[in-house]
Amino acid sequence: MNTQLSLNLWADTLTSNLQPEKLSIPDGDIIFYPSYFTEEESNRIIQELFREINWGQDKIKFYGKEMNLPRLTAWYGDSGKYYTYSNITMNPIPWTPMLLYIKNKIETVAEVVFNSVLLNFYRNGKDSISWHSDDEPELGKEPIIYSVSFGGERKFQLRHKYKNNLEKIELKLNHGSLLIMQGKTQEYWQHQIPKTSKLVMPRVNLTFRIIK
């Protein structure tokens, strides 16, 4: 092995951190790995995702009016795993080698195998996703969602659906991080990425899911 390559591999093991942080929240189960992917690897991944993903502009009906979703999206996965989301039924595009690489890498800490991924591209601070739970019937009971982020850091907020006395929870989803939501999280909590007036870099988020 040449010296440069072995130094790079050594640097990679030093900066990738597989130590999870468990959030203690009532009625939910959330685990966060701030640097699941190294910075170098994350840079490589985001460049490829910008280039190769078939990003689309979906629309939603809001009070009878058609509006663009404030982000670009794409849906990849095993064939036949249809997914309905905001009244849009999506047919998955077959996995690319890069998506399979990310999927295999996160499955090393998962006890499940994912069969699909929803990708969101937040072009700037005006792009967002508003309060929702990932509780569509095709995800089954207690969905396991592995959410990977690359690019500009954005605020991720959680609020309890019924206990109004609980404070909102806020996390920063940074380049290379992995957020796991499982157990009763979707039943009791909603989450969002709010818009921001701060200057933020473009961001790609991938939520790996299991469609039953």
Ligand SMILES: O=C(O)CCC(=O)C(=O)O
């Ligand atoms: O971009 C994110 O971190 C969250 C995306 C999300 O909640 C979703 O796609 O359901």
Ligand SMILES: [Mn+2]
């Ligand atoms: Mn979600």
